[in-house]
Amino acid sequence: MDNPARAAILKRMTYDSDIAIVGGGLNGPALALPLAQAGFSVTVIDALPAPDRHAKDFDGRAYALAHGSMRLLDRIGIWERIEDHAQPMLEIKVSDGHAGAGPSPLGLHFDHAEIEEGPMGYMMEDRHLRGAFLDALDDQAGVTQIQARVVAQEVSHTGAVLTLEDGNVHRTRLIIGCDGRASGTAARAGITRTGWDYGQTALVCAIEHELPHHGIAHQFFMPEGPLAILPLLGNRSSIVWSESQENAAALNRLNEAGYMAALRPRFGDFLGDIALAGQRFSYPLALTIADSFIGERLALVGDAAHGMHPIAGQGLNAGLRDVGALVQVLRDANRRGEDIASSMVLARYQSWRRFDTATLAMATDLTNKLFSNDNPLLRLGRDIGMGVVNALPALRRSFIREAAGLTGDLPDLMRG
Amino acid sequence: MQTAQNTVDPAEVAKFEAMAAEWWDPNGKFKPLHMLNPCRLDYITAQIAAEFGRDLETARPFEGLRILDIGCGGGLLSEPMARLGATVVGADAAAGNIPVAQVHAESSGLTIDYRNVTAESLADDGEEFDVVLNMEVVEHVSDPQAYTTACRMLLKPGGLMICSTINRNPKSFAVAIVGAEVIMRWLPKGTHEWSKFITPDELYKLIETAGLKPVDRKGFVFNPISWKWSLSDRDLSVNYVTASLKPTS
Numbered sequence: 001m002d003n004p005a006r007a008a009i010l011k012r013m014t015y016d017s018d019i020a021i022v023g024g025g026l027n028g029p030a031l032a033l034p035l036a037q038a039g040f041s042v043t044v045i046d047a048l049p050a051p052d053r054h055a056k057d058f059d060g061r062a063y064a065l066a067h068g069s070m071r072l073l074d075r076i077g078i079w080e081r082i083e084d085h086a087q088p089m090l091e092i093k094v095s096d097g098h099a100g101a102g103p104s105p106l107g108l109h110f111d112h113a114e115i116e117e118g119p120m121g122y123m124m125e126d127r128h129l130r131g132a133f134l135d136a137l138d139d140q141a142g143v144t145q146i147q148a149r150v151v152a153q154e155v156s157h158t159g160a161v162l163t164l165e166d167g168n169v170h171r172t173r174l175i176i177g178c179d180g181r182a183s184g185t186a187a188r189a190g191i192t193r194t195g196w197d198y199g200q201t202a203l204v205c206a207i208e209h210e211l212p213h214h215g216i217a218h219q220f221f222m223p224e225g226p227l228a229i230l231p232l233l234g235n236r237s238s239i240v241w242s243e244s245q246e247n248a249a250a251l252n253r254l255n256e257a258g259y260m261a262a263l264r265p266r267f268g269d270f271l272g273d274i275a276l277a278g279q280r281f282s283y284p285l286a287l288t289i290a291d292s293f294i295g296e297r298l299a300l301v302g303d304a305a306h307g308m309h310p311i312a313g314q315g316l317n318a319g320l321r322d323v324g325a326l327v328q329v330l331r332d333a334n335r336r337g338e339d340i341a342s343s344m345v346l347a348r349y350q351s352w353r354r355f356d357t358a359t360l361a362m363a364t365d366l367t368n369k370l371f372s373n374d375n376p377l378l379r380l381g382r383d384i385g386m387g388v389v390n391a392l393p394a395l396r397r398s399f400i401r402e403a404a405g406l407t408g409d410l411p412d413l414m415r416g
Numbered sequence: 417m418q419t420a421q422n423t424v425d426p427a428e429v430a431k432f433e434a435m436a437a438e439w440w441d442p443n444g445k446f447k448p449l450h451m452l453n454p455c456r457l458d459y460i461t462a463q464i465a466a467e468f469g470r471d472l473e474t475a476r477p478f479e480g481l482r483i484l485d486i487g488c489g490g491g492l493l494s495e496p497m498a499r500l501g502a503t504v505v506g507a508d509a510a511a512g513n514i515p516v517a518q519v520h521a522e523s524s525g526l527t528i529d530y531r532n533v534t535a536e537s538l539a540d541d542g543e544e545f546d547v548v549l550n551m552e553v554v555e556h557v558s559d560p561q562a563y564t565t566a567c568r569m570l571l572k573p574g575g576l577m578i579c580s581t582i583n584r585n586p587k588s589f590a591v592a593i594v595g596a597e598v599i600m601r602w603l604p605k606g607t608h609e610w611s612k613f614i615t616p617d618e619l620y621k622l623i624e625t626a627g628l629k630p631v632d633r634k635g636f637v638f639n640p641i642s643w644k645w646s647l648s649d650r651d652l653s654v655n656y657v658t659a660s661l662k663p664t665s
Contacts, residue, residue, distance in 0.1 A: 039475055158523050335472045336457035337496025339524060344442035344450050 016171045017043040018340070019330075020162055022150055022185045023178035024048065027302035027319040029133035031176060033076040034327045034413065036142035038334070043170060044137065045162065047149040047179075060206040060278025061126035062238040064089070064217070064230055066317040066405025068414035070122055072324050075413045081132035087233045088112075088119035090215035117416060119215075121405070123232050146170070153188045160297045160341075174341040175298045176326070181288050183304035189295040195288030195307070200225050201248030203241040204281040206232060207263075210272025213237055220266070227266055236277055239263070242285065252282055293354055294346040299326060306357045317405050318357060324411025325352045356408055435512075436520040439490025448596060449492060455636055455645040456551060456657070457496055460578055463632065463659045464547055467576045476501030484545040484570060486535050487553040491517040491528065497549075498526040505545070506530040507538060536562065539569040546572055550579040551657075554619070555612050564626040571662040577628060580636070580657035584613035588654045591638075616652050628660040 019035055021028045024046025032042045065073070065086075073079040094108040112119045137143050152163040153175060162170045177185025186193070213231040220227045225242030232238055241263065243251060251262055256276055264274060288307040293300050302319030326349050333345040405414070442450040461472055470477040479501035485494040488506030490513065498504045498521070506517055511532045521528040531538075535550075548567050557563045567577055582592050589610050597607055614622070616633060623630050635648040636655035 039473070158525065332454070336454060336461055337498075337500040338454070338457065339495070339499070342440075344453075347442060 014171065015041075015159060015173055017041045017144065018172065019043070019174045019176060020045060020160070020170055020172040021176045021178055022162070023180065023183075023304070024145070025178065025180065025302075026129065026133065026316060027323055028176075028178035029137050030072070030076065030078075030320060030323045031178065031301060031326065032143050033078070033136055033140055034323075035330065036140050037076070038327070038331045039142070040330070040334070040340075041142055041144075043144040043146060043172070045146045045148060045150060045164070045170065047147075049147055056127050056131075058125055058127060058206065058278050060238075060281060061204065062206065062230070062232055063124050063126065063129060063316050064121050064238075065124050066121045067117055067119065068405030068410060069317045069320045071416065072320050072411075072413040076136075078129075078132050078136055081135065082124060082128045085128040085233060086122040086124055087231050088215055089121045089123060089217045089231065090119055092120060092217045092219065094219045094221070096221050123217075123230050123238060125232065150184060150188075153185070155189070155295075155297045157296075173297065173339075174330075177298065177300045177304040178302055179304050181286075181303040181307035183290070183300060185298065186290050186295075186300055186304055189298050191295055191300070192291045193288050194291055195286055198285040198287070199245055200242050200285040201245050202283045202285055203243060203248055203251060204239065204283065205241075205259075205279070206236055206238050206277040207274045208234075208236050208277045209274045210235065211270070213271065222266065229271075237271070241266070245284070248282060252280070289357065293322075293350045294343075296343070297341040299346055299349055301326060305353070321356070321405070321411065321414070322349075322353050324413040325349055327413060328411050352409065433519050433523075435516040436490060436523075439492070439516060440520060446490070446492075449489075451638075451643075452636060452645050452655070453492055455647060456493070456580065459634060459647060459657055460493070460497075460549065461500070463576060463578055467659075467661070468546065478502035481546045482544070483547040483549065484538070484543075485549045485551075486567070487551065487556075488517055488530065489513055491520055491530070493549055493551060494528050494530070495521060495524055495526055498528050499524075502547075504528045505538075505543070507533050507535065509534050535566040535570060539566040543570060544572045544575075545570055546575050548575065548577045550577055552580055552582075554579060554622070555581045555608065555614055560614065560622055561625060564622045564628075568626040568628050568662055571628075573662055574664045575662045577623075577660050577662070578657065579619065579623070579660070580655065581619060582608065582613045582655055583653055584610065584615050584618075585653060588613055591654045616656060616658075619658060623658065623660050628662055630658055630660045632659040633657065 018040040019042050021032055021042060021044045024044050028044050028046065032044050036042045070079060070086075073082075090112050092108075092110040094110075110120065137145060146164070148164040148166055148168070150162050151165050154161045154163075155175070160172050160175050162172065162175065164170065175185060177183050179185050212235055213229075215231050217231060218229040220229075224244060224247060226240075227242070228238075228240040230238040230240070251259060254262065259280065260274065260276055286307065290300050290305050293305045301322040303315065305322060306318065308315050308318060329345060329349045329352070330340050333340050333342075333348075338345055438444050439446055464470065464478060464481070465472050468478075468481060477500055478497060481502045483497045483502040483504050485491075485497065485504060485506045488494045488508050491506055494504045494506040494517065506528055508514060508517070508530070509532070514530045514532045517528070517530045521530070548570050550564075550567055554560050554563060564579075567579075571577060582588050592608055592613075593610055620630050633652065634657055635650070635652040636645050636657060637648045637651050638645050638654075
């Protein structure tokens with residue numbers, strides 16, 4: 001009893017909020033909104049100052065939102081705020097390519113017209129999505145926002161106490177870590193991670209181009225790594241370009257003209273002349289999965305639980321699946337009168353998401369290994385495989401639904 | 417309100433906390449109950465909400481309702497009912513369960529009146545409730561009819577009894593005794609006596625003879641693929657649950 005911090009978590013603790021979300025990026029607000037809408041009091045604790053919300057210039061960052069993710073954003077009131085900025089992805093073309101030669105004519109073609117749900121996904125600029133989340137948080141009753149870094153967390157069977165850098169404490173029933181792949185929430189709870197480095201770097205930028213993209217997304221598998229060209233509104237596209245770490249470092253050192261000169265031959269001239277729009281970003285590719293997605297009075301969501309190779313733009317989409325699953329588990333438990341932070345409730349979230357995530361991580365990893373390769377036998381196998389998928393409509397439709405995020409055990413927030 | 421809350425010897429609390437931890441360990445010896453609990457709670461909360469016109473989307477929807485949980489054990493049903501706002505009495509014939517449940521409710525920040533009493537003695541005392549939860553008890557008592565009649569006496573006019581038990585047929589023998597006790601070791605051997613299991617027709621007769629009106633019944637069905645329990649309208653072959661009402665006049 002002489003330790004004042006322990007006195008704070010003695011029996012019959014009073015709570016500042018039902019749920020404290022650590023991290024105010026994208027998954028944090030995506031979780032806070034439906035939880036508050038379900039009647040929980042929610043506090044979002046973010047280490048970063050809220051950025052300027054007024055229409056900022058496009059900085060080059062964008063997301064590929066799967067159809068299922070769009071449904072979730074629609075249910076929580078975000079989609080209506082960003083709909084006008086969404087570029088539908090109507091088709092996806094996947095092909096083998098060689099640097100300097102552009103895409104080979106043999107490849108996979110997925111058209112949204114083959115499934116009844118609508119476009120496979122939408123491209124959305126980061127500035128619009130982030131701004132919409134911040135505005136929605138301000139408008140949502142039941143959400144409190146704190147700008148502070150969490151420096152300590154203590155958990156007992158009666159509650160959790162977060163200590164902030166200014167010395168204030170925040171008492172809550174449940175902590176949800178949405179603080180990214182270097183999650184402090186996970187580290188403070190002693191949750192270890194498993195993962196590996198790909199020795200590759202993703203170079204990300206946006207380009208303006210002369211000719212229209214017709215809503216077609218392209219994925220070229222180059223020996224060095226995949227290149228994705230994803231349609232943005234207007235004659236603009238988002239580029240995700242994976243290279244070996246050495247090549248990427250060399251490309252990063254180039255000035256804009258040199259960078260564009262290196263990019264141009266990689267996808268030929270089907271979009272006409274191209275120019276850089278916004279900044280250039282670079283992310284080392286590494287897969288990391290938390291060894292547990294839950295702890296005592298704690299759950300991890302998004303990159304804090306699993307950071308994935310962004311080969312198919314699945315990072316945010318997987319995070320939003322976590323959001324949908326966790327909201328449903330907590331809401332159901334609350335309606336039954338269960339303790340939302342009990343291990344039996346949190347275990348339902350973990351069993352729902354961990355298997356799915358591990359499967360996706362393995363599949364993504366294998367796809368990358370299979371395609372980032374110049375072995376002639378593998379190339380032949382790939383081309384035959386692509387031909388088979390193209391020839392079988394049922395198989396092709398299942399790929400389209402997979403890409404649209406409409407397969408697996410979908411949370412209610414993602415159902416049609 | 418009874419004052420059973422304050423009769424716990426502090427020296428015993430540590431022991432009770434350890435026993436409570438056992439009751440509330442989802443992978444411990446009460447694992448089958450924990451697995452079944454969400455499904456039981458879905459049924460119970462939906463029936464109470466429908467009968468008393470409560471909205472489960474609101475905070476503390478059961479505020480003002482007095483609920484009796486017979487055979488409360490560690491409080492697996494009493495605590496959710498209290499969290500939903502009900503005034504809860506948890507009764508258990510096993511004296512050892514009472515302090516264990518009390519210690520756990522305290523640490524959950526809940527006030528629950530746990531008592532070492534039987535349904536019959538509560539009825540003799542003239543206690544009345546809006547809802548009587550009679551879950552997995554009737555197959556363990558020596559005189560099911562006297563027990564069910566006591567449950568009816570404990571209800572206010574218009575009150576709701578929810579009763580679950582295990583059917584008696586070859587499948588329930590295979591599942592509940594051979595499966596759960598012998599193969600899976602989910603329950604201690606000898607937990608159930610198959611001959612005391614009750615068919616839905618027999619239960620309806622018990623309920624009607626006691627003066628209650630059955631209004632609903634569902635099966636609890638375990639899916640070994642998803643490893644989850646769910647409610648079924650048709651399959652009452654092993655575990656099942658009924659809702660019945662005490663007439664208002």
